[in-house]
Amino acid sequence: MKVPPIDLLMPKTTETATFSMGCFWSPDALFGSINGVVRTKVGYTGGTTDAPTYWTLADHIETVQLDYDPKKLSFQTLLHLFFTNHKAARAPWKRQYASAIFYHDQKQKDLAMAAKAAFQTQAGQQIYTEINPLKTFYVAEDRHQKYKLQRQPQIWEEFQEMYPRMDALLHSTAAAKVNAYLYGYGSSEELESSISSFGLSPSAQQVLLQKTRSPKPISCS
Incomplete structure (x- = not known):
């Protein structure tokens, strides 16, 4: 896997x-x-x-x-x-x-x-x-986990191939990050610099870049 x-x-x-x-x-x-x-x-x-x-x-x-x-x-x-x-x-x-x-x-x-x-x-x-x-x-039930990620078929299918079991997918930092970007959190610069670490195919990476709507960084201070 x-x-x-x-x-x-x-x-x-x-x-x-x-x-x-x-x-x-x-x-x-x-x-x-x-x-x-x-x-x-x-x-x-x-x-x-x-x-x-x-x-x-x-x-x-x-x-x-x-x-x-x-x-x-x-x-x-x-x-x-x-x-x-x-x-x-x-x-x-x-x-x-x-x-x-x-x-x-x-x-x-x-x-x-x-x-x-x-x-x-x-x-x-x-x-x-x-x-x-x-x-x-x-x-919570599987349908509530990583809500935006589950609603992007190509990206979701690739995560299911990597993590067939939901309990394993919930341990994935990549899944948490991709779901966050699809929700609009994060920054464009961070996405571009880290997207290769998420385990996605080139075509799925393009979908992520296209579907991510002007992510904005979150202030931690």
Whole structure:
């Protein structure tokens, strides 16, 4: 099986962050575009019922979970991206779309509490973000993963050839990056310099370049 060159560069140690930002398709792509993020996936957490699905969410929330290289990316930077890329000052109209940070340890909890307080002071209004311990993260159905990537047939077919199983594809940095570019995240310069590392054929690379609509870099500061 051919493996994208970028997927051969996995760091030895990663840390995990789990965020809810009102939905999960766009946040999955947002974080997938950030250098230092190794992999992303979407799912459900925060509720009290077992084995939720999209149609039986009960009190769970749409969530994105990501693994990142702590040598290249800090949790504080991820919190900045979290608060500046969704409307945390707007009360959710439905539990499914709530704003939340699910911390994995005490350090993440402390940093999340401090970031929320600072952002609330800066915004001058109430911030509705919940800060809760992560219990169980339930991976969402296959159709919700890498949403834009799945809707580009030629590129998607090539990823399926490289990663026939969805759980393997969700470990791919290349899949996260390509999905991000198709969503409009990233920069044209970064795409052009890294496109050869995604394991795609020349024709699929051309499709990616054509379908990517003026990607813009995301500020991490």
